[in-house]
Amino acid sequence: MNILVFGPNGSGKGTQGAIIQKKYGMPHIESGAIFRQNIGGGTELGKKAKAYIDRGDLVPDDITIPMILNRLQESDCQKGWILDGFPRNKVQAETLAKALKDAGMNLDYVIEIVLPRDVAKLRITGRRLCVNDNNHPNHIAFDAIKPVEKDGKMVCRVCGGELKTRPDDQDDAAIDKRHDIYYDDKTGTMAAVNFFKGLGGDTKVISVDGRPSIGEVTEAIMKELN
Numbered sequence: 001m002n003i004l005v006f007g008p009n010g011s012g013k014g015t016q017g018a019i020i021q022k023k024y025g026m027p028h029i030e031s032g033a034i035f036r037q038n039i040g041g042g043t044e045l046g047k048k049a050k051a052y053i054d055r056g057d058l059v060p061d062d063i064t065i066p067m068i069l070n071r072l073q074e075s076d077c078q079k080g081w082i083l084d085g086f087p088r089n090k091v092q093a094e095t096l097a098k099a100l101k102d103a104g105m106n107l108d109y110v111i112e113i114v115l116p117r118d119v120a121k122l123r124i125t126g127r128r129l130c131v132n133d134n135n136h137p138n139h140i141a142f143d144a145i146k147p148v149e150k151d152g153k154m155v156c157r158v159c160g161g162e163l164k165t166r167p168d169d170q171d172d173a174a175i176d177k178r179h180d181i182y183y184d185d186k187t188g189t190m191a192a193v194n195f196f197k198g199l200g201g202d203t204k205v206i207s208v209d210g211r212p213s214i215g216e217v218t219e220a221i222m223k224e225l226n
């Protein structure tokens with residue numbers, strides 16, 4: 001089963017992607033997380049990407065597109081994948097659709113988590129990243145995924161690991177820029193969403209309201225996945 005997950009920053013798409021991964025066992029490929037791992041590891045790719053990410057800009061397509069298409073060729077993707085954070089613009093969408101077609105890969109589901117921009121922004125500044133596992137959701141404003149306190153410090157509620165904030169989550173201008181890109185339906189991410197919605201064929205589109213609780217959003221998605 002091959003799945004694309006769309007949603008603005010703050011919509012919980014990473015959280016839902018992680019839940020789907022757990023249930024179905026296929027890799028959860030997050031473009032943003034791959035960049036952050038490379039930045040943390042001091043790789044050439046990380047060095048190239050860092051300034052763009054800190055500003056909330058997209059990393060150029062000539063870096064991002066091959067990175068993701070190569071990732072989809074890895075052996076763990078043969079039984080399916082969940083792609084999250086890619087495509088983020090129309091060019092990436094068209095390139096991905098062509099690459100899938102050329103590789104004879106089907107796109108089974110497009111999940112769109114719909115969230116108004118003001119709600120998404122409010123959610124971003126409270127989220128925390130577990131240093132051990134990016135798929136451990138933590139957020140200081142939501143009881144269901146609130147970090148826990150240990151020795152006077154807030155730690156990951158799943159594994160007790162150290163928590164970090166993303167620099168681009170604490171920078172107002174970077175948040176706004178990421179949302180400008182997401183909600184842009186001419187060439188940005190909404191244009192990519194609409195491109196896949198219009199593809200037809202065997203691809204099923206699942207649009208869910210991102211405002212209810214994590215569990216309710218999961219339920220709405222799971223009802224449609226089979």
Ligand code: AMP
Binds near residue numbers: 057059085
């Ligand atoms: P995310 O973790 O999905 O919020 O991504 C963090 C940052 O990584 C974004 O703001 C971009 O700078 C970069 N990034 C992630 N995915 C892409 C993509 N598909 N194309 C270009 N840049 C990306």
